Amino acid sequence: MRLRYLALGDSYTIGEGVDPADRWPYRLTARLRAQGIDVGEPEIIATTGWTTGELATALEDRDPEGPYDLVTLLVGVNDQYRGHGVERYLSGFTALLARAGVRVAFTQMLSDRSHNSGKIRQLAGNAVANGLPWELGL
Numbered sequence: 001m002r003l004r005y006l007a008l009g010d011s012y013t014i015g016e017g018v019d020p021a022d023r024w025p026y027r028l029t030a031r032l033r034a035q036g037i038d039v040g041e042p043e044i045i046a047t048t049g050w051t052t053g054e055l056a057t058a059l060e061d062r063d064p065e066g067p068y069d070l071v072t073l074l075v076g077v078n079d080q081y082r083g084h085g086v087e088r089y090l091s092g093f094t095a096l097l098a099r100a101g102v103r104v105a106f107t108q109m110l111s112d113r114s115h116n117s118g119k120i121r122q123l124a125g126n127a128v129a130n131g132l133p134w135e136l137g138l
Contacts, residue, residue, distance in 0.1 A: 003039040005029065006064055008009060008100060013046035024074065051078045052092030059099055065090065071100045108133035 007013050007025035015023035018063075025042035032039045045058055055075050073096060079089040 001038070003032075003037065003069035005039055005070045005072075006065070006066070006100060007042045007044045007046065007072050007074075008059070008096065009046040009072070010050040010055070010076075010078055011046075011048035012074040012077070012128045013044065013072070014048065016048045025072065028072065043068075046074075049078055050075060051082060051084065052076065052089060052096055054078075056092060056096055056099065059096070066101050068101065073097065073100065081087040 005028075006024070013024055020026060022086055025044055028041055043064060045055070045062055045064065045077065047054075047058070050058070052075055072091070075096070076089055076093065
């Protein structure tokens with residue numbers, strides 16, 4: 001079964017000034033395929049400069065048809081750059097996760113043998129403690 005992939009975000013997602021093949025969603029897709037995972041072309045909703053609020057508006061306008069098997073969400077630096085508070089960012093980010101139908105899993109590549117790789121449940125618990133709804137954390 002081919003996996004459906006939705007890539008959401010800002011310039012970190014679209015790779016401002018980067019060859020399209022080198023953009024995050026395409027690099028991830030290529031990496032997954034190289035590991036034998038059948039993933040389709042990414043559907044990308046992203047623009048340089050977007051905040052969580054602007055991405056939320058774009059999601060409403062585009063209304064992507066889920067469900068998706070994989071969703072990446074790379075957004076937030078512009079919230080910080082524009083001086084939006086942490087609470088506003090967390091609220092917006094959490095709403096985006098819910099809108100995209102995301103079940104969140106915190107993980108690292110198997111090749112990453114850092115001391116944090118065994119702390120996935122702790123990281124999920126920390127995310128919940130900092131505002132992520134309990135049902136979205138694993």
